[in-house]
Amino acid sequence: MTRDDDSPAGTSAATRAGYVALVGYPNAGKSSLMNRLVEQKLSIVTPLAQTTRERVLGIDSRDGVQMVFIDTPGLVEPRYLLHRAMLYAATEVIDDADVVLLLVDAAAGMPEFSPDVLRLLTLAKSLLVISNKHDLAKPAQLETVRNWSRERFGLEPWEVSALAGTGIDELRAEIARRLPESPFLFPEDDISSQPVRFFVSEFVREAAFELFEKEVPYSIAVKVDEFRENSSPLYIRATIYVERPTQKAIIIGQGGAAIKRLGQSARLKIEEFVGGPVYLDLWVKVVPRWRKDPLQLQRFGFSVPNPEKNA
Ligand SMILES: Nc1nc2c(ncn2[C@@H]2O[C@H](COP(=O)(O)OP(=O)(O)OP(=O)(O)O)[C@@H](O)[C@H]2O)c(=O)[nH]1
Ligand SMILES: [Mg+2]
CATH class of the missing domain: 3.40.50.300 (P-loop containing nucleotide triphosphate hydrolases)
Structure with a gap:
């Protein structure tokens, strides 16, 4: 980037x-x-x-x-x-x-x-x-x-x-x-080595922290499933994973009102970041106890130290 x-x-x-x-x-x-x-x-x-x-x-x-x-x-x-x-x-x-x-x-x-x-x-x-x-x-x-x-x-x-x-x-x-004398470690125009899709999932989490209370934002993991680079607006499909059906119901809200607000807020953050229009397609899925599950954590991109000791 x-x-x-x-x-x-x-x-x-x-x-x-x-x-x-x-x-x-x-x-x-x-x-x-x-x-x-x-x-x-x-x-x-x-x-x-x-x-x-x-x-x-x-x-x-x-x-x-x-x-x-x-x-x-x-x-x-x-x-x-x-x-x-x-x-x-x-x-x-x-x-x-x-x-x-x-x-x-x-x-x-x-x-x-x-x-x-x-x-x-x-x-x-x-x-x-x-x-x-x-x-x-x-x-x-x-x-x-x-x-x-x-x-x-x-x-x-x-x-x-x-x-x-x-x-x-x-x-x-x-x-x-x-800092030591050294050639640059990255091209000088780079602002991060992490892909835009990582930042997209983080902005969805930030929006969730702003909209939901108590344990709900902590129970969320976000994964970008599709990122159509050449589409205009930029099309992004992402899944929000939660641990319980009650959390899923909160995130979706009455008649989908909450997820609509979440999508709007996250979309504005992503648009500011990428500097252009974005179509954000959000889905919600339940994965019970993902925060305690070594395989799920690895699937979401976390490095898990000694997973067998902590399952
Ligand atoms: N008043 C004041 N608030 C600050 C300052 N720096 C950060 N904050 C606020 O402190 C809160 C936490 O800031 P973050 O930057 O998320 O802190 P963090 O250390 O990254 O937190 P974690 O990622 O949860 O470990 C936010 O509400 C910030 O706006 C500061 O210099 N002054
Ligand atoms: Mg922080």
Whole structure:
């Protein structure tokens, strides 16, 4: 996938490039910060925790520096197999990243990471603690994050607001300084390595988070079944999987009213992303307990660690 402007980005001798992981508790603002850093709505954002379930890759190439951001699911205490897959997706990148951004929601309590996660973080090649939601946090809360960051990691946190956009340019410059000299890892016009159909399914999930309550959005997985690239409007057929017939009934609504609203909302998000008209054909199917089923999770594209131990 490529970006539609053609900003000049140097690919000459002294370019820098590398992977930058965004990790932290659910709801800390990881996806918001990545969208800010790449200046594009790539990763879905909602007020609810555990929105991001898989890694989302966003690429920013400018001024001879290519940053390949990896947004991750929150570092959760796993309660079922989907959580284990999410935690795996988040921790696996810490090891490989050139720079790890550890996000903390400064307006909330300090995170308590498991010893395994803490060890991974302290072994990161280059770690930055990011105190996010600066706009929301009280001075005493910001001080708490500073003390926490000094005690745990011996680091001064970077104070930013992903929502207001403050501190972002300074942070980007600091990340650039920490990346190794390297040729670009992706073509400089690319904004992600993930296919458009991945982002389509994410925008359907984001719309579902905005329309439905309680466990319903968490019970949803979305798979694009058909994507007619050359049609106009762009034709997309997708299936929404839920765990129970009652959830299916909620998503469809009285006389199909709810799924119509969901389709309209998701279509607008997808149209903004692809920059053209879209025909979105949504279907709903029940797959009992898919969040606990290793085969289903793999079918939906999750990497499941040791599935036989968790069935
Ligand atoms: N006030 C304020 N809100 C923010 C800021 N950054 C993010 N938020 C809000 O915090 C909520 C969570 O943001 P996300 O970007 O989805 O957080 P996340 O860490 O990706 O969450 P998960 O994917 O669930 O782990 C959303 O309602 C955001 O609008 C910030 O700097 N200030
Ligand atoms: Mg997220």
